[in-house]
Amino acid sequence: MKNKLFIGLLLSLFALQACVKDEDKVFDNSAADRMNAAITSYRSILVSEANGWLVEYFPENDLSMGGYYFIWKFNNDGTVEMAGEVPTAKYAAGQTSVSTYAVIAEEGPVLTFNTYNEVFHLFVEPFGASDVDGYAGDYEFVIREVTPEQIVMTGKKYGNKIRLTPYTDTKTWKDHLTQFVVLDQKMAALGYNVKVNGTNVRKAVRRYRTFSFENNAIAPYIITTTGIKLYKPLTIYGKTAQYFTFNEAEKKLVSDEADSDIVIELGSPPVNGIFAATNDSWKIEDNECSNSFRTLLTTTKNQLLNGGYNFTYNYMYCGRSPLDNNMVFAFFVFQSAPGNAYYHVIYNFIYTPAPGTDDQIKFAYIGPGNGNAANQPAPVTGILATITNKSPYSITIKEANSPIIPAYPQGIQLTSVADPNFYFVIYSTE
Amino acid sequence: MKKTILYLFALILLVGAGSCNKDEINSQSIFVDPTTPPSTFDTWLLNNYTYPYNIEFKYKMEDLESPLTYQLAPARIENSIAMAKLLKYLWIEAYNEHVGIDFLQTHVPRVIHLVGSGAYNTNNTVVLGTAEGGMKITLYAVNDLDIVNPSIAQLNTYHLRTMHHEFAHILHQTKNYPAEFKLITVNGYMGDDWDKVSQANALRAGFISAYSMKSYDEDFVELIAHYIINTQTWWNAQLTTAGTNGKALIEEKITVVKGYLKSTWNIDIDEMRRIVQERANNINNLDLQTL
Incomplete structure (x- = not known):
């Protein structure tokens, strides 16, 4: 009890100290006034670049996509014009789309793009239940450094550094942005x-x-x-x-x-060594496979659908299984209706570079893997035996038909060396 | 003695606490939005949502207004305009037609927040709407709205059912429904495992949707939302699927719902349904692209 009284005495002494008037002022204005001044000043600097700002933008928490350019031009009425390197459904690379922005007060001044802009927010939006964060890009940025020469910000959610410099090139936005795409392909x-x-x-x-x-x-x-x-x-x-x-x-x-x-x-x-150790799973694109491969796939689809599990076929994939890290050929299916539940029907394979080559690979079926494979009717394995028998396959790069964001390699075609009319085309799903 | 000392301390503390409050409270926010002039849409929202109903219609997304765990994208402006016009016609004016403007003016949530994308969970479910304490309704997946040829089926599934669902939460959070409702299928509620139940099995167990099985509050508001937006033919088909036992349970529940709405809020749910569906049949005559 005595201790408590002393603590009480101590606390009440603090209260008496609370109004000492001779504090030195570090700032002339209140924190709120300074925040308002910063916001007004940042906004006017953003608007001041009549030709816009060239933006180095990095999505993804682990930076695993690298960086992409935008050009942003901020207007006084709260609108922003945006163009980017990456074509979208409605906009070609370098084409301009308009939305809104604001500089708002949070813990520091924050630049936010608060209405949807297809050119920009494709990095932000989720893809659905199978990929809940999409490309995991930020659309709100904490402003760290502002000078007429550059603005440095960090993404609010993922913390990646974003740099803006005044756009000074005499080229059009479109020409400027597409030069990067061209060099990227080279x-x-x-x-x-x-x-x-x-x-x-x-x-x-x-x-x-x-x-x-x-x-x-x-x-x-x-x-x-x-x-x-x-x-x-x-x-x-x-x-x-x-x-x-x-x-x-x-x-x-x-x-x-x-x-x-x-x-x-x-x-x-040697590319076959790289592919044999791939960490990605690769979607097999039905429409780009040879007729002979597609016929086999159609048969397999029907077997899966009639296998008693009320499946809806989604796609076939190969490479690294997302479930257990084995090398596989597998089928990704829904049960009953899209959105209800996802299942993998997985078959384990051995991937080996063909001896004495740099660009040929062999696939060998070794048996049912995880997921629902063991419960499937035996005929499903027909396609797996054929894939094995047609080995080895030569690896060639294939351009994607309409890349939203071109992954690289955009696509790989695997063509049976013994039977060039048997081939399939795969795209990384990572 | 101890008591005296304690009183003394209390007095000193009070003096200490009270000695610095000379500044008057300013009614303005300390943060000022710099010089962005209101757009035509902003002015329309003031005249159609804010002034008549005291609703702040937030179409410019604010991360702090939404759950930070989700990756979300803002709404397209043109979709927000369409959504503002649709909600006014199908929801606000439907209630006004039935119970008069005072009702919504009193009970309407004060913030409607639009989000462009859905809020996806890794368990393969998607959140289409949320309500917080009667104050705010958030609608997701606004960018999925077809603003040229809106489909009432999609609107019902994605947004209107959500509006009726969330608004029903506000009503029962204001005045609760009879406790007897909770006893009708007391052993059927299963929390977050609802997503493992099919629609047919939910009906057979006496629930109008799988989500109803999450808790009795969800059960209660799902009944209201499904009843209002669907036709009697649809409702009867659900009861047929539900079978004798399921049908009896659902009918027992909807009787409680109807009684509650009538006696507590003077809402005749059948009349409300007639008005909502009459309006729903008319949405293709609305111009959703100009203000």
Whole structure:
């Protein structure tokens, strides 16, 4: 009890201290006034760029898509004009779409794009119950640094750094943005070899705008007019670099930093080795397969639908199973009606590079895997036996018909070496 | 002695607490929205939602207004315009026609918040609407609305059923329904496992939808929402599927619902249904693209 009394005495002393008047003022204005002033000033800087701002935008929590450009032009009436590199259903690359923006007060000043803009929010919207966060991009940004030369913000939800610089190019928005898409395609390859001081040190593959190395490290980047800029500097075998210039004749990216000698060569590693170890699951695109493959698939679909489980067929896939990490060929189905429940009917396979080749792969069926495979009627395995028997397959890149966001490799065609009329086309679902 | 000391401390604390309150409270928010002039749509909303009903119609998405766990995208402006006109015609004016404007002016939620995308859960369900304490209704998937040829079936499933559902929550949160309702299928409620039940099995167990099986409050408002937006033919078909036992349970529940709405709110749900459906049949004559 005595202790409590002392504590009480102490607390009441604090109360007496509460009104000391000789505090030094650090700021001339209240926090709210300063916030209002910041918002007004940021807004006027945003609007001041009559040609717009070039924006380096990175979606995804783990930056696994790399970076994409937008051009944003802010108007005084609260509207914003946006153009981007990525074509959407209604807008071609570089075409402008208008929506609204606001600079609002939260814990700091926040720039928000608060009505839907198809060009921009395709990075934001969820894809549905099978992919609840879509490309996981931010649409609200905490403003960190504002100068006439650049604005730096971080995404409110995912924290990725977004940089805006005044758009000064004399090219049209469309020409400026499409040059990156063109360069991106020139730098495309199934695999990459990373060299330090002339020695091979790592193999890599590219997905969207990110290099994935064989040790699972990733290096997200954005395209520049001459090559690429990594999201942050890459250190590898003691060398560090962030900017690379593309040498089209020699098919390689060479680091810009004077003291670094990091080179990323296109297309060097055997592609069959890369695909045999893929971490992605790959959707088999029915419409782009050979007739013989499609006929087999149709038979299999009907067997699945009549197998007593009231399934609705969704698609067939191969590569890494999302359920158990095995290499598989599998079927993704709904039960009864879309939206009710998803099932995987999975068959395990062995993927091996064909000996003595760089671009041929063999598939061998070894038995039912997880999911509902064991309960399916035996004839479903017909397609699996044929896939095995037609091995090996040659691997070739195929352009996607209408890419919303072009993944790379956009598509792969696997053609039976023994029977060129038997082939199927797959797209990464990652 | 101890008591005296305690009183003394209390007094000092009071003096301390009271000594600094010389500033007057300003009625303005400390944060000012800088110089964005209202659009034509903003003015329309003021005249059609805010002034008559004191509703703030938030079509510009605010992350803080929605559950942060979901990845969401804002609504398209043209879809928000269409939704504002549809809700006014199919929901606000339907209630006005039946019970007069005072009713909604008193009980309407003060905020309607539109979100462009659905709020998807990883268990394969999607949230189409939420209500918070009678104050706010959030409607999701507004970008899925076809503003040229709106389908009443889709509107009912996605948005209108949600509006009636959430508004019914506000009504029972204001004045609760008879406790006897909770006893009719007292053992049938299963919390979040409702999504594993098919519509037919829900009906057979005496519930108008699988979601009704989540809790008795959801059961109560699902009955109201489904009854108002669907025809008697649809309702009878559900009762047939429900079988003898299910049908008896559903009919017992809807009798309680009807009695509650009539005695507590003077709402005749059959009349409400007639008005709502008459209006629903007329939506293709509405111009949803101009204000």
